[in-house]
Amino acid sequence: LAKTTQPISMDSYEGQEVNITCSHNNIATNDYITWYQQFPSQGPRFIIQGYKTKVTNEVASLFIPADRKSSTLSLPRVSLSDTAVYYCLVNNAGNMLTFGGGTRLMVKP
Amino acid sequence: NAGVTQTPKFQVLKTGQSMTLQCAQDMNHEYMSWYRQDPGMGLRLIHYSVGAGITDQGEVPNGYNVSRSTTEDFPLRLLSAAPSQTSVYFCASSYSGTGGQETQYFGPGTRLLVL
Numbered sequence: 733l734a735k736t737t738q739p740i741s742m743d744s745y746e747g748q749e750v751n752i753t754c755s756h757n758n759i760a761t762n763d764y765i766t767w768y769q770q771f772p773s774q775g776p777r778f779i780i781q782g783y784k785t786k787v788t789n790e791v792a793s794l795f796i797p798a799d800r801k802s803s804t805l806s807l808p809r810v811s812l813s814d815t816a817v818y819y820c821l822v823n824n825a826g827n828m829l830t831f832g833g834g835t836r837l838m839v840k841p
Numbered sequence: 842n843a844g845v846t847q848t849p850k851f852q853v854l855k856t857g858q859s860m861t862l863q864c865a866q867d868m869n870h871e872y873m874s875w876y877r878q879d880p881g882m883g884l885r886l887i888h889y890s891v892g893a894g895i896t897d898q899g900e901v902p903n904g905y906n907v908s909r910s911t912t913e914d915f916p917l918r919l920l921s922a923a924p925s926q927t928s929v930y931f932c933a934s935s936y937s938g939t940g941g942q943e944t945q946y947f948g949p950g951t952r953l954l955v956l
Binding site: 766773774775776777778781819823829830831832833834 | 845874876881882883884885886900931933943944945946947948949950
């Protein structure tokens with residue numbers, strides 16, 4: 733299983749853009765990169781998924797370089813409600829998701 | 842759709858007691874799984890199922906049993922509760938267990954305290 737490495741915590745202020753980078757050096761050819769968001773006392777929630785280059789949805793953007801050994805989750809203009817833990821995962825066949833410790837994002841007013 | 846539902850929301854057990862955590866989904870998903878999350882940690886996979894009648898072990902299966910008699914339900918049984926099983930338990934489901942493009946939907950969790 734590909735292992736991911738991401739910062740333990742990040743601080744930001746309302747209205748700023750936040751970029752969280754994740755390393756996955758052992759990613760396999762058929763693996764996808766998925767980011768989940770988890771608020772306290774709730775289950776994780778899907779944010780975005782990609783295979784290569786750039787993916788954008790109404791919540792975030794995901795940037796994946798050509799070698800796919802890392803990825804960056806970009807949250808535009810964060811608000812206080814974006815304070816959460818963000819997990820970077822690599823999906824392999826069989827869908828056995830491996831969660832690391834995640835990145836605790838604190839958005840300050 | 843209710844999505845993924847879990848009961849109970851909170852449970853206190855004494856060491857040695859047994860109990861079943863319930864999980865149900867109404868999305869006709871083939872793949873279901875159970876995770877545990879200890880304070881300040883990420884989720885760890887306990888057991889999973891790729892369809893009715895098929896289950897397999899995840900990363901931390903010891904002390905837990907599962908069965909999958911229907912597509913909708915995937916109960917998790919604690920055989921003899923231990924304080925080390927104090928955790929938050931999440932159930933998840935997705936359309937299939939094949940390929941890397943699946944998105945998993947998580948339930949609200951069950952908080953278990955073993956004294």
